[in-house]
Amino acid sequence: MTTLRDLAKHLGLSPATVSRALNGFPEVGEKTRIRVLEASERLRYKANSTAKRLATGKSGMVGMIFRSSRNLLVDPHFVDFLAGLSTGLADHELDLIIHTAPQRDLLAHYERFASSGSVDGMIVSAPELNDRRITTLNERDFPFVVHGRTGDDVGYAYFDIDNDAAFAAATSLLIDLGHNRIALLNGEAGLAFVVQREIAFRRVAAMRGLHIPDRFVSHDLMSEEHAFVHATEMLSGRLGPAPTAFLCSSTLQALGVIRAASAAGLVIGTDLSIIAHDDVLPHLRPENFNPPLTVTRSPIRMAGTALAEMMGARISGVDPLQLQRMVSADLIVRASTGAAPLTGRAGWPH
Amino acid sequence: MTTLRDLAKHLGLSPATVSRALNGFPEVGEKTRIRVLEASERLRYKANSTAKRLATGKSGMVGMIFRSSRNLLVDPHFVDFLAGLSTGLADHELDLIIHTAPQRDLLAHYERFASSGSVDGMIVSAPELNDRRITTLNERDFPFVVHGRTGDDVGYAYFDIDNDAAFAAATSLLIDLGHNRIALLNGEAGLAFVVQREIAFRRVAAMRGLHIPDRFVSHDLMSEEHAFVHATEMLSGRLGPAPTAFLCSSTLQALGVIRAASAAGLVIGTDLSIIAHDDVLPHLRPENFNPPLTVTRSPIRMAGTALAEMMGARISGVDPLQLQRMVSADLIVRASTGAAPLTGRAGWPH
DNA sequence: AGACGCAATTAAACCGGTTTGAAAAAGTTC
């Protein structure tokens, strides 16, 4: 393995000059630079990245920590985010370190990452309402960016979609269409975006005089299968009058609702309306569903690239308050939403 | 940030002794060790991992490179593999680096990783039949493990399932049931496992006297949507007599076939039989399909953990030839396979 | 020719750990 000193000796130069030549410093003579570049090519010299890091104090990596138990890595939403993130990081010549830790000493692992110099920054995903990972990193003054936000007025860099506006608009649309029994299939309890969506949904419903019993709001993994189970139960009548509309946190859940509705003999768009949030997963296109799905849309992959960009800026010292972005989701009305069936216009009793 | 020297000065010891005390070397006095550990706790000392790496020559990381274009990261099969891998690596105190590179200089990035010392080993996934990544790493004598294998007699560490046996068994089962028009929905052309599965399928079909026209064998992303499109086309009759059975490389594709069959008014298990390979994706359980799906099963997540284990061994110097594992997939017969409909027993003409 | 300015190069310190070889301290043996 060729080192910088080997190369320097070979050329009859000092390591300092060689280092400068390779890194494009201006004070190196033009003929020398060419000579160095040629020799480094010929001897297949590759700078040892560890040594470089130690000398410069930059690792060129950002970290992400996963709980070994709860498997975020299997969630397609999350993975698409990851895809956007890692390609975005590549533009800044940053690599991503995936680290897994058991739930109980998750925070200790964040601390170790933050203070051992192995990464220049961290990505925090799927924050909960009071997320101790965020407070820990904030205290240490360590660069990090968050996908989502824990409140309205926070002091860290984040990228988020306007969950409140999106779900308020979706709820309004359903009520305008005459739906008075609307069920919500939400994500896992505790996650910030889940709470935000539910608050918007319940606020608009209450404003319009609707009562939503808790048993028609589910909190679970956003998978086809879980949604199928919940929707089947809700449509069965065992919990009370069946909803005439479903609001889903994900198009995957919409698939489950469609399967449950087919089994129950219901026609989507006529007997039952569905709106879902569309994260624009590459292999799941709600515009091709039958019927095409009404959605609130915002590509989650874009969140990944945006956060990669922010991470780069944050590492170069940009103030986190300058790195806060919220985008709105588009409400796209298609054929899965229609007027509520006349037979089912009564709301749930208070 | 406390360094080792700070700590040593604070204790009135030499850096050497402190380093030894922290790393559990035997030649340190017991009372000294305790003193050191206490002080390091109190001063919140965390060893700089970059410096450690430089000194020891081990990075504690393994790398994985993705093409920025073809998006493996979005493939749920692949992601589940990744989940198994990263938790398995954690057991060996290894972290995973995710690196993205454009297709055209993919190999250069592999070389850089292999010779810059930034990782101790590499993971190669989704190999093609003649995969230059493998030859490149092999030439450099750099530790790596492969998920899958490019041939029967290879000189590197791999974990693979017996694709040939699995697809031969599945094909035999269908033919035994009287099916003479069997379509194959395969993965992307060129991938090793895709070729292996197709060879097994065609060999058994030929042995039993069946002709399989190329237009009833598709090569594409293994997604629900692509499978739906191909199955719809094949069932339409536009390509010739419709198949009475589908063999799928993934349960996702089976979902697409089921959707296409429903649209065509076909009953699964009676009018149309389906077998798929089940990678045991956590949110997609073919035993809960309606009807439950006949599968060849092998958890892809297990492949991830097995390869993590192998990577650890390979890094500690175990001979790659000792690290070759092939497991067989179980054929699990459920209700999605039934006797071929009497009306459709004629095979495709030669 | 001497003084000066500028560009190109270098020696040496540094990043923060680990490890070797030697020295000091402590413990045994006679």
Next chain:
DNA sequence: GAACTTTTTCAAACCGGTTTAATTGCGTCT
């Protein structure tokens, strides 16, 4: 208590780069 082990500690070199401060070489001005 001297001689000899054995245990514990230390100074210095090392990993392979970067960077500061000093030095050399060369053309220019007077």
